[in-house]
Amino acid sequence: MLSRTADHLYWMARYSERAENLARLLDVNYQMSLVPHDAETERSSWNAIIALNSLEYAYAKRHDEVTATKVLHFMLRDETHPSSIYSCLRAARENAHAVRGTLTAEMWETINETWLQLRDQSFAEIHAGGIAAFFDWVKQRASLLRGAMFGTMLRDEAFQFIRLGALLERADNTARILDVKYHSLAGAQQSQGDDLVDANDFYHWGALLRSVSAFEVYRKVYRDVITPERVAELLILREDLPRALHSCMGGIVRVLEKVRNSRSDETVRRAGQLYATLRYGRMDDIFERGLHAWLDAFIDSIGDLSVRISEDFLVGA
Amino acid sequence: MTTLFFDEMHDGDATTRPHYLPFETWARGLSPDVMARKRAEADLAFRRLGITFAVYGEEAGTERLIPFDTIPRIIPNAEWKTLRAGLKQRVKALNMFLGDIYNGQDILRAGRIPADEVLDNAQFRPEMRGFKVPNGIYAHIAGVDIVRAGAGEFYVLEDNLRVPSGVSYMLENRKMMMRLFPELFAQQKIAPVEHYPDLLLETLRAVAPAGVDDPTVVVMTPGAFNSAYFEHSFLAQQMGVELVEGRDLFIDHDAVYMRTTCGPKRVDVIYRRIDDDFLDPQVFRADSMLGVPGLLKAYRAGRVTLCNAIGTGVADDKSIYPYVGEMVRFYLGEEPILNNVPTWRCREKDDLRYVLAHLPELVVKEVHGAGGYGMLVGPAATKAEIEQFRAVLVAHPDKYIAQPTLALSTCPTYVDSGIAPRHIDLRPFVLSGKEVSLVPGGLTRVALREGSLVVNSSQGGGTKDTWVLENGHAEPHR
Numbered sequence: 001m002l003s004r005t006a007d008h009l010y011w012m013a014r015y016s017e018r019a020e021n022l023a024r025l026l027d028v029n030y031q032m033s034l035v036p037h038d039a040e041t042e043r044s045s046w047n048a049i050i051a052l053n054s055l056e057y058a059y060a061k062r063h064d065e066v067t068a069t070k071v072l073h074f075m076l077r078d079e080t081h082p083s084s085i086y087s088c089l090r091a092a093r094e095n096a097h098a099v100r101g102t103l104t105a106e107m108w109e110t111i112n113e114t115w116l117q118l119r120d121q122s123f124a125e126i127h128a129g130g131i132a133a134f135f136d137w138v139k140q141r142a143s144l145l146r147g148a149m150f151g152t153m154l155r156d157e158a159f160q161f162i163r164l165g166a167l168l169e170r171a172d173n174t175a176r177i178l179d180v181k182y183h184s185l186a187g188a189q190q191s192q193g194d195d196l197v198d199a200n201d202f203y204h205w206g207a208l209l210r211s212v213s214a215f216e217v218y219r220k221v222y223r224d225v226i227t228p229e230r231v232a233e234l235l236i237l238r239e240d241l242p243r244a245l246h247s248c249m250g251g252i253v254r255v256l257e258k259v260r261n262s263r264s265d266e267t268v269r270r271a272g273q274l275y276a277t278l279r280y281g282r283m284d285d286i287f288e289r290g291l292h293a294w295l296d297a298f299i300d301s302i303g304d305l306s307v308r309i310s311e312d313f314l315v316g317a
Numbered sequence: 318m319t320t321l322f323f324d325e326m327h328d329g330d331a332t333t334r335p336h337y338l339p340f341e342t343w344a345r346g347l348s349p350d351v352m353a354r355k356r357a358e359a360d361l362a363f364r365r366l367g368i369t370f371a372v373y374g375e376e377a378g379t380e381r382l383i384p385f386d387t388i389p390r391i392i393p394n395a396e397w398k399t400l401r402a403g404l405k406q407r408v409k410a411l412n413m414f415l416g417d418i419y420n421g422q423d424i425l426r427a428g429r430i431p432a433d434e435v436l437d438n439a440q441f442r443p444e445m446r447g448f449k450v451p452n453g454i455y456a457h458i459a460g461v462d463i464v465r466a467g468a469g470e471f472y473v474l475e476d477n478l479r480v481p482s483g484v485s486y487m488l489e490n491r492k493m494m495m496r497l498f499p500e501l502f503a504q505q506k507i508a509p510v511e512h513y514p515d516l517l518l519e520t521l522r523a524v525a526p527a528g529v530d531d532p533t534v535v536v537m538t539p540g541a542f543n544s545a546y547f548e549h550s551f552l553a554q555q556m557g558v559e560l561v562e563g564r565d566l567f568i569d570h571d572a573v574y575m576r577t578t579c580g581p582k583r584v585d586v587i588y589r590r591i592d593d594d595f596l597d598p599q600v601f602r603a604d605s606m607l608g609v610p611g612l613l614k615a616y617r618a619g620r621v622t623l624c625n626a627i628g629t630g631v632a633d634d635k636s637i638y639p640y641v642g643e644m645v646r647f648y649l650g651e652e653p654i655l656n657n658v659p660t661w662r663c664r665e666k667d668d669l670r671y672v673l674a675h676l677p678e679l680v681v682k683e684v685h686g687a688g689g690y691g692m693l694v695g696p697a698a699t700k701a702e703i704e705q706f707r708a709v710l711v712a713h714p715d716k717y718i719a720q721p722t723l724a725l726s727t728c729p730t731y732v733d734s735g736i737a738p739r740h741i742d743l744r745p746f747v748l749s750g751k752e753v754s755l756v757p758g759g760l761t762r763v764a765l766r767e768g769s770l771v772v773n774s775s776q777g778g779g780t781k782d783t784w785v786l787e788n789g790h791a792e793p794h795r
Contacts, residue, residue, distance in 0.1 A: 003576045004565050098541045100367065101554030112367045157578060261579050316565070316576030 003316030005099050006161040010314060012095035013165030016111070016145060019088035021173035023138035025049065026075055026085075028181070028211035030131055033068055035203045045184065046071040052180045053083050072131060077123040085138060089118055102158050106148040114141040157259060164255045164309065171248035172302045174212060178235050179295040181208045182228060205231055212243040232291060233283045245298065246278040252305070259313065267308040274301050323469045323726040324738055325390060336393040336786055339505050344388075352387070355497045356731065359385055362496070368489055368547055384779035385490060386730045387497065390741060390761040397508075397757055397785045400463065400471060400745070403654030404755060406645060408459050408747045411476060411632050413648040415455035419445045419628065429647050430640045435631060439685055442593065442628030444600060448617055451524040452750065455626040458517070458588075459747040460484070460759075463655070465726035472656045472723065474742065475638065478629040480590050483780075484746050485548035487760040488513060488555075490782040506787035508757035513746070514555035517588075520750030521556075524622050525585045532585035535559045535575065537566075539591045539607045544775075549590050563591075568611035571618040586622045593627050635718050636662065636684040659721060663714040672719040673710065676703050679719045680770075681710065694770060696722050725770055728781065730763055740764045742772050743783065757785035 029045055046066050050059045055074075058081045063070045078084045082091065093115035100108045126134050146166075153159045181204075205226040209215040214234060221238075222230055238244040253275045256268045286294045326337045333341050344352075363382050392400075417424050418435050419442075425432040435441055460481025462474040491510050495502055518534065525532035538549035540562050553560035565575050566584065574581040589596065595605040597612040615621050631637060639660045645653040661668035661679075672679060676695050683691040693706040710717055727738035745759030761781040762772035772778040 001578055002559050002561060002565050003578055004562065005559070006578045094541075097367070099550075099560075101550040101560050105366070108367065109365050113365050116364065161578075259578060313578045 001102075001157045001161075003314055005102055006157065007310075007314035008095040008099040009102065009158055009161045010165035010309075012092050012099075012111070013162040014169040015088045015092035015095065016142060017166045017169040018173070019085045019092065020139055020142035021170065021177070022053075022075060022083075022085050022088065023135040023142075024211040025052070025173075025177055026072065027132065027135040028177075028207045030068070030072070030135070031207045031210075032204055042068065048180045048184060049075065052176050055081065055083055058083075069127075072127075073123045076126060076134070077121075086118060089115055089138075104148065104152040106152045107145060110141070110145045110148050114145070160255045160259050161313070163251060164259075167248045167251040167255070168302060168306055168309075170243060171245055171252070172299060174235055174243050174245055174248065175295050175299050175302070177208070177211060178232065179292060179299075182232060182291060202226060209234075212241075214241060214243065217241055229283065229287070232286075236286065237278060237281065237283060239279075249275040249278050256309075261312065264308075264312040267305065267312050270301070270308065271305055274298075274305070322724050322738065322740070323465060323467065325465075325726055325728040325741070327729075336391050340389065340391065340501070343501060343504065356387055359387065359493050359497060362493065363489075366489070368486075383486060383774045384765060385493065386763055386779050386781045387494070388729050388731065388736070389494065389782045389784045390728050390743070391784045391786060392743075392758065394786050394788050396471075399654065401755065401757075403471075404461055404745055404747050405753045406649065406651060406654055407461065407473065407476065407641065408456065408749060408753060410644040410648050411459070411478060411641065412453065412455050412749055414644045415626070415629060415632050416450075416453045417648070418631065420447060420449070424644070424647050427647065429643050430637070434636055434640075438631050438634055438636065440628070440630030440634050442631070444613060444617075445626070445628040450626050451526065451622055454524055454749045456629045456632070457520055457524060457624040457626075457749050459749070460744045461747060463743045463745065463759075464723055465743075466723040469726065470656060472658045473641070474658060474723075475635070476633040476641065477744075478625060478633040480592065480625070481744070481746070482545040482548050482590070483744055483760040483762075484513060485551040486780050487746070487758070487783065488551075490760075490780055494782040505784075508785040508787050510756040510758055513756045514552060516748055516754050516756065517552065518556040518558070520748040520754070521586050521588055521624055523750035524624065526619050526622055529585045533558075533583060534586040534588065535561045535584050537561050537563070537587050537589040537591055539595065543590075545590060552588070561587075563595075563605075563607045563609050566609045566612075568609060568615050571611075571615045571620050573609070573612065573615050573621045584621060586624060588624045593630065596623075596627065634684055635660075635682050636664075638718070658723065661719040663710060663717040663719060668719075669710075669714045672717075673707060676707060678722060680722050681706060681717050681719045684716055684718060694722065697768070697770070722770070725764075728761075728763065730765070730779075730781070732765065732767070737767070739767075740770050740772065741781070758783035 026049065029049055032045060033042055043066050046068060049071060050056055050066070059071075059074055062074060062078065062080070075084055077086050079086050079090070081087065093111055096103060096108060096111045103111075149159070149162060153162075205228070206215055209218050209226070209231060212235060218226060218231070218234055221234065224230075234241060234244065236245050239246045239250060241247055249271070253268075253271050256264065256271050260268055326334060326341070328334055360382065363385060368382070414424065422432075424430055425435060456478035458481060460477040460483060462477065463471055464474050465471050487510060501507075521534045522532050534556070535558055536549055536553040536556070538546060538560055540546065543549070550560055559575060561575055561584075567574055567576070567581075569581070573584040573587070575584050591607055594602045595607045597608050597610060598605045599610045600613045601608070612621075613627070616623055616627070639657065639662060642653045642657055645651055661672050663669045663672055663681075672681065676693070677698075679693075679695045681693040681695070693702065695703065698706070725740040725742065728741045729736050730739040732739070741761050741763045743759050743761050745755055747753060747755045761783040762774070763779045763781055764770060764772045765777055765779045769777070774780075
C-alpha cells in the first residue's frame with residue numbers, strides 16, 4: 001500500500017488511542033480528586049498530568065496556576081495545543097479523512113461522527129454534562145471504532161498499520177501512567193502508615209487499575225488485597241491483559257512480522273528483543289533495576305521503534 | 318395558471334406528465350411529517366458519511382453539504398435514448414477533433430474552424446503535438462452539461478472534458494433514495510447506475526500503454542483540501558485502486574512509480590483529478606507542489622496513460638463550443654443529434670455589436686472560465702453591473718461569448734415555503750475507452766434560489782436523483 005496511506009492510518013490510530021488513554025488518565029485523576037485529600041496532593045497530581053505529557057511550557061503560557069478545572073479545560077478542550085483530547089480527535093479525523101477510502105464505511109462514519117459531536121461543544125457544555133460522562137463518551141467512541149475495525153475490516157496491510165499505531169501508542173501510555181502514578185502512590189504509602197491513608201490508597205490503586213479497565217481483572221488474577229508490586233506486575237508482565245506492556249509488545253512483534261520489507265530487519269530485531277524482556281522477564285529483576293529506570297528505558301525503546309517504523313514503512317522510497 | 322417554463326413534472330395546464338404519475342400518486346399518499354422526517358434523515362446521513370465539498374474562499378477546510386432534494390428528476394426512456402445517442406456522437410467527434418488538432422490538423426486545413434481560434438487558444442498544448450495517445454482517446458471521462466429550454470428541447474450547454482466532477486453525487490443520491498424510499502424502486506423500473514465505477518475501471522484499463530496486460534490504475538488527487546476530494550476518494554475506493562497525491566509518485570527512466578510500504582510499484586494508468594497546469598512542474602507551473610516532475614516526459618514516451626489526456630481544454634473552451642456541430646459533420650459525416658445553444662462570438666464585430674445592444678437579455682461568459690464566477694446573467698443583473706460588464710466587454714471582446722438567456726426547465730423541489738418549481742440541468746458522464754459508454758441519467762443539479770439559473774454547487778445549487786425509466790422489457794445499461 002502507499003506509504004502515505006499507511007502513515008495516515010498509523011497516525012489516525014495513534015491519535016484515537018491517545019485520546020482514549022488521556023480520557024482514562026484524566027478520569028483516574030478526577031476520581032482520585034473526589035476522595036478526601038489535602039490541597040498539595042491534589043495540585044501535585046494535576047501537575048503530574050501535565051508533566052507526563054511534557055506540556056509544562058504550553059500550560060504555563062495559558063494558565064498561571066494549577067487547578068483541577070484549569071487542567072481539565074486544558075487537557076480536554078484546548079485547541080491551541082496538539083495534546084488535548086479535542087486536538088487528538090481532530091487529528092484522528094483529519095488523518096482518517098485523508099484516507100477515508102481505505103477505511104470501511106462503518107469506521108469512517110464512527111470517527112467522523114465522533115468529531116462532529118465534539119466539534120461544537122464548549123468546555124462549559126462538557127462540564128455541565130458531567131466530566132465523568134464525557135470521559136465515558138470518549139471511551140465508548142473508541143470502543144465503537146475498535147469494534148467497527150475488528151468487525152468489518154479486511155485483514156490487509158491497512159489493518160496492520162492501524163494496529164501498529166494503536167499498540168505502540170497504548171504501550172507508551174500504559175508505561176507513562178504506571179510510571180507517574182506508581183511513584184506518587186508508592187511514595188506516599190511508604191511515608192505514612194495509618195488506616196485513613198490505607199483506605200485512600202485502596203481508592204487510588206483502584207482508580208489506577210480502573211483507568212486501564214483492570215480492576216476486576218486484578219481481583220480475578222490475585223484474589224487478594226491490592227499491592228503496588230502486583231499492580232506493576234499486572235500492567236507490565238501479563239500477556240493476556242490488552243493494556244499490559246507484554247500484550248502490546250506481542251502484538252507489535254506479530255504485526256511487524258506481517259508487514260516486514262527489505263529495510264525493516266533491524267526494526268523487527270529490536271522489537272523482538274524488547275518483547276523478549278517482557279516475555280521472559282521477572283518482576284524481581286525489574287524492581288532490582290528500579291521500576292522508574294526500567295519504565296524510562298522502555299518508553300525510550302518505544303520511541304526508537306516509532307522512529308524506525310516511520311523510516312522503514314511510512315516515509316516511502 | 319400559466320407556466321413560463323417547461324416543467325418536467327407538469328405540462329402547461331398543470332396536468333401531471335404520464336412518466337411522473339406513479340411518483341405523484343405515491344407522494345400524495347405520504348404525510349408531510351413522513352416526508353420531513355425522511356429529508357432530515359437524508360441530511361443527517363450525508364453529514365455522517367461526510368459527503369461534503371470544500372468551499373473556496375471561506376475558512377480553510379470548511380466543508381459543506383450539497384443540499385439534496387428528495388423529488389427525483391425523471392426522464393422517459395425514449396428521451397434518454399435520443400440523449401444517449403447524441404452524447405455518444407458528440408463525445409466521439411470531440412475526441413476525433415483533439416486527435417486531429419494535435420496531429421494532422423485536417424479540420425483546420427479544410428477551413429471548417431478558423432486555425433487561430435484553436436492554435437492561439439490558451440488551452441491548446443503544443444506539448445501534445447505529434448504524439449499518439451492510446452486508442453486515440455483524449456477525453457476518457459466527459460461530463461456534458463445539458464439543459465432543457467423553451468418548449469422542452471434539449472441543448473448542450475458545455476462539454477466538460479478536463480476533470481469533470483459530480484459523479485459521486487449521482488451515485489450517492491441514488492443510494493440515498495433507495496434507502497429512504499425502497500418502495501418506489503419496487504414499483505417502477507428505474508434504470509440502475511451503480512455499475513458506474515466498474516465501467517470507469519474498464520475504461521481506464523482499456524487505455525493502458527501498449528503491452529501492459531494487467532495495468533495498475535491509480536486515482537490522482539490534489540489532496541484532502543480540494544473541493545472534490547470526497548469524490549476522488551470515493552472513486553478510488555469503489556474501483557479498488559490507490560488514491561495518490563503527486564508526492565506519492567516519482568519517475569525513474571521515464572516510468573512512473575508509487576511509493577509503497579513494500580518499495581516502489583509501477584503505475585500504468587493515472588486517472589488524474591488535477592488540472593494540466595499542476596501536473597508537472599518541469600513543464601507547466603514550476604510552483605506546483607501537486608504534480609510529479611518528469612511526468613510529461615514519461616507520458617510522451619508512452620510509458621503511462623493520463624486520463625484525461627493533457628490539452629483537452631481546447632475542445633471544451635467556450636470559444637470552440639460553437640464549432641462542435643461542425644466537428645460532428647466533418648469527422649462522422651452525420652448531422653448532430655443534440656442542439657448547441659446559439660452563441661455570439663464577441664471577437665466578431667457584428668456579434669459584438671448585437672451583444673452590446675442586448676446585454677440585459679443575454680448571458681455573457683468568459684471563454685477560459687469555469688465554475689460560474691466570471692459571467693454576466695443579463696436579466697438578473699443590476700444596471701450598474703451591466704455597465705461594468707459592458708466596459709470589460711469593449712476592452713476584451715475576444716475573451717467573451719454571449720448566449721440567449723435560456724428558459725431552463727424546472728422541476729418541483731422542496732424549499733422553505735413548501736414545494737416550488739426550481740431550474741435544473743443535467744450532467745451525464747460519458748466514458749470513452751474501447752467503446753463509448755454511459756450509465757442512464759447523470760447528475761441533476763438544481764438552482765435552489767427562486768428564479769436563479771445558476772446550478773453550480775459553489776453558487777448555492779443542490780442535487781436530485783435522476784431516474785431514467787425503463788420500458789417493459791429489460792435492456793442492457795450502456
